[in-house]
Amino acid sequence: MAHAAAEQAEKGSVGLPAAPTWEEVQIALLAGEASPVVVRYRALFHAKQVAPSPADAGELLERSLRLQSDSVLLRHEVAYVLGQLGRPSAVPLMRAVLMDEAEDEIVRHEAAEALAALSQRSQSPDFDSRMMASELEALAAQTASISLRHTCELAAAGLLMGDADDSGASKIPVCVCQYTSKDPAPGLVNATDVDVPAAAAILADVTLPLYERYKGMFTLRNVGGEMAVKALAGMLLADTTSAVLRHEVAFVLGQMEDEAAAEALAQALARPEEHGMVRHEAAIALGAIGTPIAEMSLREHLHDSDKLVAESCEVALATAAYWRAWEELEARIKGPQASLDS
Missing domain, CATH: 1.25.10 (Leucine-rich Repeat Variant)
Structure with a gap:
């Protein structure tokens, strides 16, 4: 990568x-x-x-x-x-x-x-x-x-x-996974794709304490994959109970760097009524994903009336540009080798 x-x-x-x-x-x-x-x-x-x-x-x-x-x-x-x-x-x-x-x-x-x-x-x-x-x-x-x-x-x-x-x-439980951040709550130990529906249900259950819902969230992050991303992206847009929960969903989507999340994150960023911490975290996540859709969304809000959001878009665009430069470098490095291999 x-x-x-x-x-x-x-x-x-x-x-x-x-x-x-x-x-x-x-x-x-x-x-x-x-x-x-x-x-x-x-x-x-x-x-x-x-x-x-x-x-x-x-x-x-x-x-x-x-x-x-x-x-x-x-x-x-x-x-x-x-x-x-x-x-x-x-x-x-x-x-x-x-x-x-x-x-x-x-x-x-x-x-x-x-x-x-x-x-x-x-x-x-x-x-x-x-x-x-x-x-x-x-x-x-x-x-x-x-x-x-x-x-x-x-x-x-x-x-x-x-x-x-x-x-x-x-x-x-300790996360035996690729994520090194110290998280507010643990995910399920040794969770697999089989556990995704149950974890998604826990995250969506508004009768549970936030701490328990966070466990479902981090289980989804740790397992990863299409269904986990879909559940997280859906919750980002559908939840009405807690801006703190939505901002953490945006954060973990940024950690996952899955392009499939870009559309939901862009929608969250575009909501002027959304809490600033959620829009901020959506912007940072879009910078980590760095797709054309992500960058277009960030540019649209570069001069947002909420200074936190505007600055988040600015640093996110810089992040996206940084990783794009390395992708171009990697392509140049691989190019001669690919020619030799062929």
Whole structure:
């Protein structure tokens, strides 16, 4: 795949544009709004790769979060990456962001998800997952934001499940699959195509808690295939119960990079009444898929009235262009070999 070619090139084996250096990453993120959004976005997602250590990457991101004052997109993505890095030192910052009522709800939402991810990666005895779950449940009970409430409920459920796992009362399934992200809920262990209808039914069951529906969602992602994509794409457009759930559906469709999802994602992006977090995630997913339909949809919303959506389309188009360049490189590399083989 082009992704493999890109990875080799970024390691220096192919003489084409490489990843930003550690110095360039620091300059971009610490410059804040003085640096273009696309440059900061790329720097953010290369920070762990090029940093001298994960600790250095985490320290930079913790310092840089508040500097992205002009961009909800970047602040919430910094929170996401901090959650994935798993450094306990990020917990106070994520808690402060979550509790900041002046912060955008999408950034607060990501901080809540990050706290759950951090706790599940933390080996620190100072991290009390039950206390954190109680804080999240309390915030869920009092916030006026439905999306933030749903996120806090999900994060609390994940924390309590993880705590039960540590005590031996229950076990959290581990995804033995190609996806390395720390997810809000686990998919079914050893699921196959046979499990797709049941997983789709769980995802669609509005009587179930969101955490259980998420399990169905991640089972579909882990299994993959035409029927799984169809079920996820259908739920993206049909669900009316939770913007948080729909945004996660868009996220996993982006992870799957299946072209069959492009039409549904484009429709979600085109809905002006849809929550910004869903439209944002649909845009990012379209950038990962990178088909002509995907890019056309992104261009149509490049100047959307919702700044989060507009910036998401901008970085998604840059992502699509990046992978297209590697596909062209791969084709050139394979061309001479194909001629020799024939």
